[in-house]
Amino acid sequence: MSRKLYVARSPRIAARKLGEEMLVMSAVDSTLFTLNPTATILWQAADGATPLDEIVEHKICSEFDVNPDEALRDAETLANDLATRGILLISEQPIGAAKPRLQESA
Amino acid sequence: MSALLQEMGDRALALGVPLSVQVDLTYRCNEQCIHCYLDHTDHGEMTTAEIKRLLAEMAEAGVFILTFSGGEIFLRRDFFDILEYARELTFCVKLKTNAVLIREAQAARLRDLAVQSIQVSIYSHRPEVHDAITKVPGSLRRSINAIRFLKSQNLKVIIANVLMTANMEDIHGVRALADELGVECSLDPTVTPMMDGDRSILNLNAGDSALRQIFRDEAFIGNAEEFCAPPPTPSEDSMDSLPCSAGHTSCYVSPYGELYPCVQFPLSCGNVRQQSFLDIWRNSQQLKEVRSIRLRDTSCSKCAHGATCTRCPGLAFLEGNMRGPSTADCEKSYARTGIPSANLLAKKETNAAPRRLVQIQLVPPITGSRLSNLAAAP
Numbered sequence: 486m487s488r489k490l491y492v493a494r495s496p497r498i499a500a501r502k503l504g505e506e507m508l509v510m511s512a513v514d515s516t517l518f519t520l521n522p523t524a525t526i527l528w529q530a531a532d533g534a535t536p537l538d539e540i541v542e543h544k545i546c547s548e549f550d551v552n553p554d555e556a557l558r559d560a561e562t563l564a565n566d567l568a569t570r571g572i573l574l575i576s577e578q579p580i581g582a583a584k585p586r587l588q589e590s591a
Numbered sequence: 592m593s594a595l596l597q598e599m600g601d602r603a604l605a606l607g608v609p610l611s612v613q614v615d616l617t618y619r620c621n622e623q624c625i626h627c628y629l630d631h632t633d634h635g636e637m638t639t640a641e642i643k644r645l646l647a648e649m650a651e652a653g654v655f656i657l658t659f660s661g662g663e664i665f666l667r668r669d670f671f672d673i674l675e676y677a678r679e680l681t682f683c684v685k686l687k688t689n690a691v692l693i694r695e696a697q698a699a700r701l702r703d704l705a706v707q708s709i710q711v712s713i714y715s716h717r718p719e720v721h722d723a724i725t726k727v728p729g730s731l732r733r734s735i736n737a738i739r740f741l742k743s744q745n746l747k748v749i750i751a752n753v754l755m756t757a758n759m760e761d762i763h764g765v766r767a768l769a770d771e772l773g774v775e776c777s778l779d780p781t782v783t784p785m786m787d788g789d790r791s792i793l794n795l796n797a798g799d800s801a802l803r804q805i806f807r808d809e810a811f812i813g814n815a816e817e818f819c820a821p822p823p824t825p826s827e828d829s830m831d832s833l834p835c836s837a838g839h840t841s842c843y844v845s846p847y848g849e850l851y852p853c854v855q856f857p858l859s860c861g862n863v864r865q866q867s868f869l870d871i872w873r874n875s876q877q878l879k880e881v882r883s884i885r886l887r888d889t890s891c892s893k894c895a896h897g898a899t900c901t902r903c904p905g906l907a908f909l910e911g912n913m914r915g916p917s918t919a920d921c922e923k924s925y926a927r928t929g930i931p932s933a934n935l936l937a938k939k940e941t942n943a944a945p946r947r948l949v950q951i952q953l954v955p956p957i958t959g960s961r962l963s964n965l966a967a968a969p
């Protein structure tokens with residue numbers, strides 16, 4: 486894959502970490518999602534400035550024993566899925582400061 | 592409640608996380624509702640900096656749903672500053688307000704800040720009734736205008752009504768108004784005592800026959816047959832059930848920083864001005880006491896309604912014993928099913944017993960700041 490993808494959390498969400506999972510609520514339609522631990526790592530790293538391949542390399546491949554190409558493909562699918570649901574922004578350009586910021590908790 | 596939210600609630604309970612907290616920003620109000628149980632004088636509200644520090648601590652502790660209420664929240668000049676910070680901390684923010692101060696600009700700002708819902712108090716569709724309850728001429732018109740502004744921003748609005756003698760004829764009118772405005776509507780069937788224990792406002796309650804009528808009205812309760820069914824015998828499992836989320840996955844903080852298990856449970860557990868939120872949540876003896884309540888060790892374990900009753904431990908505490916019955920819930924259980932509660936039967940027996948000239952009553956101990964002023968939703 487040659488093109489870089491940038492991901493940022495939508496500012497129109499509410500989110501909190503509960504145990505190993507992330508609770509995310511879309512302000513658009515109040516739909517509630519839970520992200521599993523891997524998706525949570527991607528979500529937390531989605532600052533709009535770090536390209537997706539770097540997130541996968543530094544945050545996912547270093548944590549889990551996974552094939553990097555496969556992990557990147559999975560991450561792209563996940564990012565697209567979250568974007569369709571309106572809780573993540575994707576762009577081929579860096580995305581401006583990703584507010585609101587995220588808190589670690591529980 | 593969605594199945595997923597229920598599941599998250601169960602997980603939060605297992606992890607000891609306060610998933611949902613109500614913070615009252617002020618007890619001051621621009622309405623003077625006849626059924627309100629607040630002292631509206633400012634006795635030293637938390638400053639902007641104190642509230643922001645509390646919010647940061649709550650985010651660290653895992654709080655997800657944050658409800659701002661009062662008093663009237665828009666009377667705080669720093670309200671949007673606080674709200675903006677809360678959204679930076681990614682809380683799911685809900686508001687309770689009379690909406691009198693919301694115009695186009697405020698509604699647009701609430702939309703920008705992605706507030707999850709706004710609950711607006713409306714007591715009648717008729718100005719002469721609503722305004723007589725709020726004691727503010729023109730308040731109904733302004734609240735309805737505000738709802739229109741909020742709706743035009745695609746915000747979720749819920750009308751909250753409270754049943755009283757003064758407005759019992761208008762409950763369907765309020766529902767029709769909600770339908771016309773395209774918003775949800777809820778009805779609280781009982782007025783509850785002042786948080787200092789003063790029960791005088793209870794005489795505003797609409798009474799048993801109005802309650803019975805509402806509990807058979809499918810517009811309010813869904814399937815009447817199911818809702819009014821006689822209670823099943825409490826099972827062994829139900830004996831270990833918790834009364835509610837208060838102190839388990841939720842709590843309440845007053846404008847003065849006092850932390851309580853719930854807005855309707857005035858047992859002070861600590862003050863966030865002196866201790867961190869998490870320290871109180873984890874270590875308060877009062878919260879531990881509240882968490883230890885199980886049906887089996889309450890007097891309600893012998894009641895036919897034990898397994899299905901919505902017994903409020905906060906109201907029971909206001910009556911003197913958090914493990915005792917709550918008369919408001921006994922009345923609701925009776926109005927629902929026609930079966931008197933153990934508490935009502937015992938009271939009847941006591942009243943029927945020959946009266947001695949001098950009666951000596953055992954008064955249960957008062958724990959915490961039962962006499963302090965406490966807010967609840969308007």
Ligand code: SF4
Binds near residue numbers: 836854855856902
């Ligand atoms: S039952 Fe009472 S104490 Fe429990 S959450 Fe409801 S109002 Fe609060």
Ligand code: SF4
Binds near residue numbers: 895901903920
């Ligand atoms: S009806 Fe009254 S006595 Fe019976 S369980 Fe409910 S609160 Fe307790």
